[in-house]
Amino acid sequence: MSLSARLSVVRPRFRLDVAFDVEPGQVLALLGPNGAGKTTALRALAGLTPLTNGQITLDGRSLDALPSERRPIGVVFQDYLLFPHLSALDNVAFGPRCHGVAKAEARRTAKVWLERVGLADHTAAKPRQLSGGQAQRVALARALAVEPRLLLLDEPLAALDAHTRLEIRSQLRRHLSDFGGATVLVTHDPLDAMVLADRLVVIEGGSVVQEGAPADVARRPRTEYVARLVGLNLYKGTATGRQVSVDGIDFHVNDEIDGPALIAFPPAAVALYRSRPDGSPRNLWQAHIEGIERHGDNIRVHLGGAIAVAADVTPAAVADLDLTPGQRIWASVKATETRAYPA
Amino acid sequence: MAADDVSRRSGLTRAPWVLLAPALLGMAFLVLPLAGLLVRAPWTTLPERLTAPHVLDALRLSLFTATVATAVSLLLGVPLAWLLARVSFPGRSLVRALVTIPLVLPPVVGGVALLLVLGRRGLVGQWLESAFGISLPFTTAGVVVAEAFVAMPFLVISVEGALRAADLRFEEAAATLGASRWTVFRRVTVPLVAPGIVAGAVLCWARALGEFGATITFAGNFPGRTQTMPLAVYLALETDPDSAIVLSLVLLVVSVVILASLRDRWVSAGSAA
Numbered sequence: 001m002s003l004s005a006r007l008s009v010v011r012p013r014f015r016l017d018v019a020f021d022v023e024p025g026q027v028l029a030l031l032g033p034n035g036a037g038k039t040t041a042l043r044a045l046a047g048l049t050p051l052t053n054g055q056i057t058l059d060g061r062s063l064d065a066l067p068s069e070r071r072p073i074g075v076v077f078q079d080y081l082l083f084p085h086l087s088a089l090d091n092v093a094f095g096p097r098c099h100g101v102a103k104a105e106a107r108r109t110a111k112v113w114l115e116r117v118g119l120a121d122h123t124a125a126k127p128r129q130l131s132g133g134q135a136q137r138v139a140l141a142r143a144l145a146v147e148p149r150l151l152l153l154d155e156p157l158a159a160l161d162a163h164t165r166l167e168i169r170s171q172l173r174r175h176l177s178d179f180g181g182a183t184v185l186v187t188h189d190p191l192d193a194m195v196l197a198d199r200l201v202v203i204e205g206g207s208v209v210q211e212g213a214p215a216d217v218a219r220r221p222r223t224e225y226v227a228r229l230v231g232l233n234l235y236k237g238t239a240t241g242r243q244v245s246v247d248g249i250d251f252h253v254n255d256e257i258d259g260p261a262l263i264a265f266p267p268a269a270v271a272l273y274r275s276r277p278d279g280s281p282r283n284l285w286q287a288h289i290e291g292i293e294r295h296g297d298n299i300r301v302h303l304g305g306a307i308a309v310a311a312d313v314t315p316a317a318v319a320d321l322d323l324t325p326g327q328r329i330w331a332s333v334k335a336t337e338t339r340a341y342p343a
Numbered sequence: 344m345a346a347d348d349v350s351r352r353s354g355l356t357r358a359p360w361v362l363l364a365p366a367l368l369g370m371a372f373l374v375l376p377l378a379g380l381l382v383r384a385p386w387t388t389l390p391e392r393l394t395a396p397h398v399l400d401a402l403r404l405s406l407f408t409a410t411v412a413t414a415v416s417l418l419l420g421v422p423l424a425w426l427l428a429r430v431s432f433p434g435r436s437l438v439r440a441l442v443t444i445p446l447v448l449p450p451v452v453g454g455v456a457l458l459l460v461l462g463r464r465g466l467v468g469q470w471l472e473s474a475f476g477i478s479l480p481f482t483t484a485g486v487v488v489a490e491a492f493v494a495m496p497f498l499v500i501s502v503e504g505a506l507r508a509a510d511l512r513f514e515e516a517a518a519t520l521g522a523s524r525w526t527v528f529r530r531v532t533v534p535l536v537a538p539g540i541v542a543g544a545v546l547c548w549a550r551a552l553g554e555f556g557a558t559i560t561f562a563g564n565f566p567g568r569t570q571t572m573p574l575a576v577y578l579a580l581e582t583d584p585d586s587a588i589v590l591s592l593v594l595l596v597v598s599v600v601i602l603a604s605l606r607d608r609w610v611s612a613g614s615a616a
Contacts, residue, residue: 047519048518081512146521
């Protein structure tokens with residue numbers, strides 16, 4: 001009793017080939033950059049984009065041959081697509097009505113759902129009178145009101161401003177945990193994915209590049225894109241024992257590992273020196289500064305050279321070291337701050 | 344709006360005479376005849392002329408047939424526009440071109456064509472007569488047919504444009520909520536393109552109201568039965584020019600009212616949507 005999807009969509013300049021399973025009550029996030037094929041995958045699940053190949057099974061029943069209107073799904077679209085000519089109540093009642101529920105009954109159901117998302121006072125409002133956060137909640141209520149077995153959300157928070165986003169994200173999380181069916185969520189925002197999802201599937205260029213629990217993905221990124229999302233430096237190298245060789249630089253690590261390996265460390269773990277430090281700490285290499293920019297409360301220094309590294313230092317350190325772009329510098333990272341794992 | 348006016352005015356002062364002169368001449372050419380109609384109108388006898396039985400008959404017949412023709416056009420034209428906008432089938436562009444032919448066809452040719460097909464000896468007319476005892480030419484129903492033939496393309500083009508401009512994703516959203524194609528059309532598509540449908544219907548109605556060539560050819564000129572306002576104007580011009588002016592005034596007023604309502608309510612709203 002779950003969703004099992006093998007999706008293949010082939011277009012002239014694009015190919016999507018992904019497979020994933022979602023258990024009932026579980027939230028799966030499809031995470032990936034723009035153009036990776038996340039939305040195509042979601043549309044294929046919804047029956048809005050035809051599959052070139054593959055199959056979709058929900059609760060043991062094949063959905064492939066069913067048109068959208070016959071699939072037990074609920075979809076929250078990126079810009080919600082609330083029907084502009086209908087009130088919030090009638091938007092939510094639309095689905096039940098289409099499933100043959102009598103008008104009065106459908107409206108009662110809709111009212112309950114609007115109350116559940118905290119919009120009992122806005123039943124009569126037209127979509128253009130709603131704020132972004134309210135519209136998002138109406139869209140969620142509309143999708144849930146048909147009691148779907150599969151809930152699909154396309155960038156559910158992307159259209160919201162930062163403040164509303166925070167609030168809606170936590171509400172959405174609550175509604176998703178109340179929902180008994182499978183949920184597939186598409187997002188390019190790692191935070192949304194980490195907070196809302198039980199499992200991540202990272203898609204790049206139409207294929208799955210990594211999947212796992214959010215914490216695992218965050219700790220052990222497998223691609224440049226994922227590493228950037230979770231804020232880590234990531235390199236491919238070759239490991240022998242407790243040493244990983246990356247483009248001629250040897251990193252000493254705490255993990256015992258052999259063969260092709262990945263090594264990751266946070267920018268804040270990188271220390272910078274104007275001259276070669278005494279006591280020659282391990283994991284030391286020479287680099288030049290390619291750029292300096294603000295990053296939260298700290299300063300992010302982009303280092304070039306044998307490997308490209310992001311280093312976060314305090315504004316005071318920038319002043320002390322008198323860092324300027326183009327300057328040559330020594331950089332090091334502690335073995336305890338690195339994480340190495342098989343590639 | 345204020346800024347817009349200023350820029351337009353300053354644009355006018357800089358317009359070269361070589362453009363301005365023909366532009367003003369063109370404007371006068373379009374406006375003066377209408378002004379002439381107002382000047383020559385027999386204002387003192389206007390009320391009794393307006394209420395003369397043959398004028399009222401023609402007016403009533405015109406309003407009735409134009410309205411029925413518009414209803415017929417809506418019933419057939421909206422689905423046709425939907426088909427042209429939403430369903431891709433081989434020869435679609437050809438069908439679109441054929442459907443719009445009545446727009447550019449001289450109406451009298453349309454009347455002749457209708458006679459050939461729906462006349463008593465026409466391809467379809469013969470069958471209608473023998474099977475149902477229905478004869479369209481020279482009847483009020485014939486007037487409706489002639490008007491609908493000429494006016495429906497206006498509706499089809501307007502609605503098709505609105506359908507093409509409408510966001511298809513609303514229909515997708517409806518489908519994911521379990522709506523069948525027909526429910527989507529009825530509850531989402533039509534409300535979304537309502538401004539386009541109304542604009543098309545008004546244009547269609549106005550065109551039907553002014554229809555002359557196809558009507559007189561296909562339905563003839565029988566007072567009270569097929570003599571619509573334009574036909575009455577044409578006939579009155581021979582015998583009673585003042586009466587023709589009065590009838591023309593009525594049509595002019597109707598046109599202006601339609602234009603005003605279209606501009607204010609639907610044309611701008613439709614283009615914004």
